[in-house]
Amino acid sequence: MAGGVNRKISAASARSHTRRANRQSSPLTLHSGIFTKLLVVLFVGILALVYQAIQPTAPKIPGTPDGPPVTSPRIKLRDGRHLAYKEHGKPKDIAKYKIVFVHGFDSCRHDAVVANTLSQEIIDDLGIYIVSFDRPGYGESDPDPKRTPKSIALDIEELADKLGLGSRFYVIGYSMGGQVVWGCLKYIPHRLAGAVLLTPVINYWWPGFPANLSTEAYYQQFRQDQWTLRVIHYTPWLTYWWNTQKWFPASSVVAFHPDILSPPDKALISKLAPRGPYVPQVRQQGEYESIHRDLMIGFGTWEFDPMDLENPFPNGRGSVHLWQGDNDLFVPVTLQRFIAHRLPWIKYHELPQTGHFFAHAAGMCDAIVKTLLVGETAASA
Template sequence: MAHTEKSLQNSSFQLHSSMSKKISVLLFIGFLAWAYQAIQPPPPKICGSANGPSVTAPRIKLRDGRHLAYKENGVPKDKAKYNVIFVHGFDSCRYDVIRLSQETAEELGIYLVSFDRAGYGESDPNPKRTVKDTALDIEELADQLGMGSKFYVVGFSMGGQVIWTCLKYIPHRLAGATLIAPVVNYWWPGFPANLSKKAYKQQLPADRWAVGVAHYAPWLTYWWNTQKWFPCSNVIAHSPDILNTQDKELFSKFESREAYGAQIRQQGEFETLHRDMIVGFGRWEFDPMELENPFPNNEGSVHLWHGDEDGLVPVILQRYIAEKLPWIHYHELKGSGHMLHYIDAMPDTIINTMLVGLK
């Protein structure tokens, strides 16, 4: 009898143990399914699609079938002496073009084209985007708009980082180039380890995490920047904590975008903000510090402008790049932050320097 009771107890224990294991497995599978869903970004809302935003801007169709929206500024193309393409920054669009005065545009004859980078505004997303792709988009935009065999490129912030790719992949198409407060990738191999580490630590903790996730675990980028447990990127949140005194005074100019602000992320934050971070802080196919002078005979020039109080991109890295690439004309503005091209008259100075500074 005792033996029978013990057998029943053992059977009951084995049954409970088996059930517990099955429940644990089911819970683990359920957690994995939840985690997988949590890190998957929603599909983008493509402009012109059934459930997407409408198309209001002129667009070109690229070789791969994507559309690129653009905006013409300055003088009409048929009256232009200089053709310039402007590349907007992070969380921006074609309307966030450098504010060149009409007087300067007419005096010099500047045809200035801005465009929505892939996923932004009304340009189709490019889920396969690499470091090289935006440079090729720029080249194709110039060709389809008839901007000639050579043109100028200007980029701000993340758009400034794109200019490095233009210098690498389409240098033969450039008449000149300007980088304004360009974002730096802390993992470019040309940086001494101690310098990049020092610059990396100059960021606020939330930004160190956001950038680190984009570099080391890009598949977690969407989740990290949408979860509520830890603070996400201060740049995405438009936090004033990353701005210096001058930036805070200028920020109202950057934020007065009621007429078009809703367009910037309308196709989804992943294909705009998060894709920018993954590409910009990922592993590059080349090191900008190994670039050669695209204008060995001084037929053009490359300029880099940076504020010495930039809270987004540490100035110590720009100084190092300027030392490594002596053919770059480096302009450092004392007391300026990241928004330096919003300083009154600065856009005219920047463009004049690139176009007329050679003469």
């Protein structure tokens, strides 16, 4: 019967065999360890690049060594921030009506369309004082990283108090500034004598809108704006990156693409004088705390729904007016109509064959201000 073969292996031979085996396996182990470390380094590097890409640059605060100079009067707010303002019309000490104007998106205190186009006759006859101001992060007003619809309303109240406008005053907000007026109606209604929302920007995620109505209006936007608003609403921490990256088209509004203008707007703008030399001031602190912060607040999750508001003037001692063009490509008229239906105490004025910039038309602000201050009958006379 055949048996197994026994081999005697010397200790030296065994050690030699082990060394050869170790020499054959160690390169693989070494390469695997290096590869793992390289992956970790690469992953950390990518994370660092991503983090850097989504982090906005620090704002250039006016009056600081690295910031722009302060050229306008400013008030100091309760939290130490400064608010820059500009006064128009009659001196406030003798004016009968005092109005706070709230500028729109990518604008500043100089873009006070009501003050800039109101006729001198109306100013003198009615005795009108208007103050416009740079909203936080714009122009020469300090940024407010904690800005909310409530905080900006309280800023307006404090501005009115510091300037001595009295216990009650009027507010007029244009476009994104119109959104600010909703905050005033919510948080400082007791300080208001009346209010005007000029084609106020809406938020598609306000709960009061029927889902089918807001969805339909949402999908009427350009595809790039749909994606921009999704990013802003659901992942606000990516807003800066989305609006500065070059891979995908971002907001057409930020870029002021000509296709966002309706035919009435194009016709009107072609007749207007160019904006003044102040334009570089608008974004001089940086885009994040100005236009990006505006978008995050305007289309973020609000702390209240404007459609739940109650009439701030149940005794008839004031009025709220909403003006809207029926051919506005920035703000869907269908949603404004729903708001006006939901809040019947708002006096709704829809202008036919009119776009987003109707307030710049000759005589328009005269009619708007007269309607607010002395009533519709007097305004149409």
